[in-house]
Amino acid sequence: MIQLYQPLNFMGTLYRETRQAIVDIEKMFAILSQQPEIADRPGAQDLEVREGRIVFDDVVFAYDSKRPILQGVSFTAEPGATIAIVGPSGAGKSTISRLMFRFYEPQAGRVTIDGQDISAVTQRSLREAIGMVPQDTVLFNDSIAYNIRYGRWDASMEEVREAARLAQIDSFIRSLPDGYEAQVGERGLKLSGGEKQRVAIARTILKAPPLLILDEATSALDSFTEHEIQEALARVSRGRTTLVIAHRLSTVVDADEILFLDRGRIVERGAHLQLLEKNGAYAAMWRRQRQADEEGARRGDAERRE
Numbered sequence: 001m002i003q004l005y006q007p008l009n010f011m012g013t014l015y016r017e018t019r020q021a022i023v024d025i026e027k028m029f030a031i032l033s034q035q036p037e038i039a040d041r042p043g044a045q046d047l048e049v050r051e052g053r054i055v056f057d058d059v060v061f062a063y064d065s066k067r068p069i070l071q072g073v074s075f076t077a078e079p080g081a082t083i084a085i086v087g088p089s090g091a092g093k094s095t096i097s098r099l100m101f102r103f104y105e106p107q108a109g110r111v112t113i114d115g116q117d118i119s120a121v122t123q124r125s126l127r128e129a130i131g132m133v134p135q136d137t138v139l140f141n142d143s144i145a146y147n148i149r150y151g152r153w154d155a156s157m158e159e160v161r162e163a164a165r166l167a168q169i170d171s172f173i174r175s176l177p178d179g180y181e182a183q184v185g186e187r188g189l190k191l192s193g194g195e196k197q198r199v200a201i202a203r204t205i206l207k208a209p210p211l212l213i214l215d216e217a218t219s220a221l222d223s224f225t226e227h228e229i230q231e232a233l234a235r236v237s238r239g240r241t242t243l244v245i246a247h248r249l250s251t252v253v254d255a256d257e258i259l260f261l262d263r264g265r266i267v268e269r270g271a272h273l274q275l276l277e278k279n280g281a282y283a284a285m286w287r288r289q290r291q292a293d294e295e296g297a298r299r300g301d302a303e304r305r306e
């Protein structure tokens with residue numbers, strides 16, 4: 001019996017690993033629409049996250065040599081801290097998260113996690129250590145439970161439900177006729193941007209990675225949904241080193257440090273109030289967004305009165 005069990009057990013593991021690999025590749029293609037080009041160095045060691053300190057040390061990067069994107073970016077995210085990266089569209093904010101994942105490598109400078117250069121560690125261990133809530137979550141054509149369990153395959157149904165509760169999506173799921181077995185994705189139920197993001201948050205809660213990257217949605221969510229998502233994100237980032245790529249400044253007020261990126265350089269850095277006092281690029285962006293929000297609210301009120 002044991003003789004039969006071992007190969008079967010091995011095949012089970014192999015099946016799970018293969019399935020995970022296929023899903024990872026699918027996800028990578030779907031989200032990034034690009035091929036993984038970076039290979040592990042011979043003899044690369046696994047990343048060992050001890051405290052979770054992330055350091056960008058004078059990072060220079062270009063997708064194409066004629067057009068520099070990051071031009072000497074340096075910052076430190078202390079263990080458990082939240083660093084927000086803001087700035088105009090095209091400044092290079094998401095590029096920073098792509099370098100963290102090592103989808104690309106810097107042309108100069110380095111990125112380290114607890115002192116280990118990420119270009120010298122295995123990609124598998126690096127990606128295991130980082131949780132990502134992307135701008136636009138791609139759901140698999142499967143049940144909603146499957147989509148959440150993608151964060152950790154061996155999670156029990158109770159853990160899946162708990163993660164959904166923390167991500168504020170559990171009551172929505174239970175209101176569906178098939179509940180957690182409801183089919184989603186291209187061929188199933190189409191979820192809204194906010195619902196998909198909450199599925200991604202639930203997935204990340206289940207994965208419980210030491211490091212987090214939150215790439216905020218550019219598309220405006222209604223303020224109730226935005227508030228719920230902010231709460232869920234605050235919960236998941238507690239105690240984890242977090243990089244937030246933010247488009248809406250209202251969501252970065254509590255960050256430990258805000259980096260204002262402009263054309264690949266950090267032109268201002270500090271906490272929210274410090275940056276307002278400075279009355280520079282951040283303060284100007286803050287005022288513009290406040291004005292736009294107030295106008296939006298006034299328009300909304302007028303429409304409701306009509």
Ligand code: ATP
Binds near residue numbers: 063088090
């Ligand atoms: P947004 O706020 O609009 O999301 P961002 O600050 O996150 O912008 P990035 O996505 O980092 O900006 O892009 C920085 C620059 O790099 C942009 O000009 C963009 O066109 C360019 N870029 C992004 N991805 C690639 C790529 N795969 N190949 C070539 N250029 C790219």
